[in-house]
Amino acid sequence: MKLLEERIRRDGNVKPGNVLKVDSFLNHQMDVELYNEMGKEFRRLFPSEKINKILTIEASGIGIACIAAQYFHVPVVFAKKSQSINLDGEQYSTRIESFTHKRVYDVIVSKKYLQKGDRVLIIDDFLANGCAVAGLIDLIESAGAEIEGVGIAVEKGFQEGGRLLRGKGIRVESLAIVESMDDKTGEIVFRESCE
Amino acid sequence: MKLLEERIRRDGNVKPGNVLKVDSFLNHQMDVELYNEMGKEFRRLFPSEKINKILTIEASGIGIACIAAQYFHVPVVFAKKSQSINLDGEQYSTRIESFTHKRVYDVIVSKKYLQKGDRVLIIDDFLANGCAVAGLIDLIESAGAEIEGVGIAVEKGFQEGGRLLRGKGIRVESLAIVESMDDKTGEIVFRESCE
Numbered sequence: 001m002k003l004l005e006e007r008i009r010r011d012g013n014v015k016p017g018n019v020l021k022v023d024s025f026l027n028h029q030m031d032v033e034l035y036n037e038m039g040k041e042f043r044r045l046f047p048s049e050k051i052n053k054i055l056t057i058e059a060s061g062i063g064i065a066c067i068a069a070q071y072f073h074v075p076v077v078f079a080k081k082s083q084s085i086n087l088d089g090e091q092y093s094t095r096i097e098s099f100t101h102k103r104v105y106d107v108i109v110s111k112k113y114l115q116k117g118d119r120v121l122i123i124d125d126f127l128a129n130g131c132a133v134a135g136l137i138d139l140i141e142s143a144g145a146e147i148e149g150v151g152i153a154v155e156k157g158f159q160e161g162g163r164l165l166r167g168k169g170i171r172v173e174s175l176a177i178v179e180s181m182d183d184k185t186g187e188i189v190f191r192e193s194c195e
Numbered sequence: 196m197k198l199l200e201e202r203i204r205r206d207g208n209v210k211p212g213n214v215l216k217v218d219s220f221l222n223h224q225m226d227v228e229l230y231n232e233m234g235k236e237f238r239r240l241f242p243s244e245k246i247n248k249i250l251t252i253e254a255s256g257i258g259i260a261c262i263a264a265q266y267f268h269v270p271v272v273f274a275k276k277s278q279s280i281n282l283d284g285e286q287y288s289t290r291i292e293s294f295t296h297k298r299v300y301d302v303i304v305s306k307k308y309l310q311k312g313d314r315v316l317i318i319d320d321f322l323a324n325g326c327a328v329a330g331l332i333d334l335i336e337s338a339g340a341e342i343e344g345v346g347i348a349v350e351k352g353f354q355e356g357g358r359l360l361r362g363k364g365i366r367v368e369s370l371a372i373v374e375s376m377d378d379k380t381g382e383i384v385f386r387e388s389c390e
Contacts, residue, residue, distance in 0.1 A: 029308040030257075030271045032264040058254035059273065062225075066258040067265075069227040076225045078254065113224040 001041050001175040004153065005190050007034060014181045014188060018156065026153060027060035027125050032067060038175055039068035042123065042151040045173040046072075050119040051148045053077060055140065057096075057107065057132055061124040064153060068123055077113045079139060081105040092142040096135035109139050116144035127152040127174060130161025137170070149173065157191050196236050196370040199348065200385050202229060203371055209378045213351070221348060222255035222320050227262060233370055234263035237318065237346040240368040241267075245314040246343045248272060250335065252291075252302065252327055256319040259348055263318055272308045274331060276300040287337040291330035304334050311339035322347040322369060325356025332365070344368065352386050 013021040025031040051072055056065035057079040065076045081096075082105060091108040098105060114120070122136050133150055140147050147170060155162050155174035165172050177191035208216040220226040246267055251260035252274045260271045276291075277300060286303040293300060309315070317331050328345055335342050342365060350357050350369035360367050372386035 023305065024307065025270075028272065028275065028305055030261060030264075030273070032261050032271060033268075035261065036265070059257060059275070062254060062257040063261040063271065063273075066225060066227050066230065066261050069225075070231070070262075073228075075220075076227060076258065077223065078225070078258075080223065080254070110218065110223055112219065 001038070003034070003037055004176045007031075008154065008176055008178075008190075009188055012188065014183045014186050016183045018159075018181070019183075020154065020156070020178060020181060020188075022154065026064075030063045032063070035064055035067040036070075038064060038153060039071045041175055042068045042121075042173070043071035046121055046149050046151060046171075048119070048148055051121045053114070053118050053120050053145075054123050055079065055109070055114065055120050055136055056123050057081070057136060060126075064125055065123040068151070072121070075113075077109060079107045079109045079136060081107055092139045094135045094138040094142075097131045107135050107139070109143075111143065114139060114143040114145055118143065118145035119148050120145050121148045122150045123152075124150075125153045127155040127161045127165075127172070128159040130159075130164050133161065133165060151175075154178065196233070198229070198232055199371045202226075203349065203373075203385075204383055207383060209376045209381050209383060211378045213354075213376070214378075215349065215351070215373060215376060215383075217349065221259075225258045227258070230259055230262040231265075233259060233348060234266045236370055237263045237316075237368070238266035241316055241344050241346060241366075243314070243343055246316045248309070248313050248315050248340075249318050250274065250304070250309070250315050250331055251318050252276070252331060255321075259320055260318040263346070267316070272304060274302045274304045274334060276302055287334045289330045289333040289337075292326045302330050302334070304338075306338065309334060309338040309340055313338065313340035314343045315340050316343045317345045318347075319345075320348045322350040322356045322360075322367070323354040325354075325359050328356065328360060346370075349373065 054076045093108045149171040152174040155177045157177040179189045179191045181188045249271045288303045344366040347369040350372045352372040374384045374386045376383045
């Protein structure tokens with residue numbers, strides 16, 4: 001998606017350790033008009049009328065998922081990190097290792113909101129090593145629901161998450177795929193798309 | 196807001212310990228069409244053209260804030276619980292005690308996204324003892340920005356948060372104010388509004 005690539009080039013910052021900071025528009029301050037264009041693109045990429053639920057994970061996936069959901073006319077469920085006493089105890093859980101935060105989270109979703117028969121589109125802001133998405137897939141499979149696909153804003157194409165997921169036959173659509181980036185020059189190279 | 200009150204009556208669950216579970220449509224599974232009606236109502240209640248930013252806190256405030264932001268045409272910033280290594284170190288921080296999770300969080304916002312001159316509308320899903328909103332106000336004041344108001348989905352009117360904030364002269368608009376609730380009968384009484 002050219003619009004997102006241009007925005008990443010303009011406002012993204014490459015930091016040492018393969019960190020791409022896009023917090024001015026994507027995951028701390030959020031540009032909701034950009035999110036709307038992304039939401040429309042996700043709908044174009046995943047036109048299936050069978051999708052009846054969008055699943056994301058707190059926190060930075062929630063905004064993108066909610067705006068996108070307007071184009072799918074389905075509810076969003078967000079998986080929660082760590083147990084909340086406000087949940088019923090009736091939940092699916094998995095463990096996710098965070099690349100960004102260098103820690104392991106327990107992640108849960110209520111059994112009421114993810115069920116057999118659901119056709120689920122996963123949406124998240126980043127795909128790097130794929131641990132978060134793998135955890136969400138684990139939750140979907142625990143529920144006996146089906147995965148319609150994975151929609152990602154920014155994929156780090158030089159990390160293995162995308163390749164692993166696609167290798168399992170899962171449809172992954174990333175709006176921008178960073179092929180390489182250089183924290184010394186700030187250069188960001190995107191994988192060419194067929195847009 | 197009658198639509199939200201009716202939804203809380205229909206789908207909310209009163210649990211012992213003054214817990215109101217609305218996780219089927221508000222803060223775990225999210226009804227984005229309801230969020231849109233709430234967003235329009237927030238805009239009606241806060242018509243000021245001076246508002247240039249919406250501030251919320253992860254996680255369950257983010258979806259409501261993003262959908263509402265579409266009616267304000269401003270970006271959303273969400274305060275983050277605990278430090279992320281992806282932030283620059285240049286941040287305002289405060290501590291917030293969570294009623295729901297019975298713990299204390301460090302909450303941060305980057306100095307880049309909250310600045311002197313900003314006129315900020317706070318949006319969150321719940322107002323109970325007011326600790327989360329007080330923390331967000333602390334962040335806004337640290338930045339030298341101004342508070343235009345506080346928009347809340349569900350206020351627990353029998354807890355002190357709303358009274359304390361309004362007592363400081365802050366404009367608080369809650370779309371539904373629960374005056375009392377009974378976990379034995381499930382009855383929920385709302386404060387009468389002037390709608």
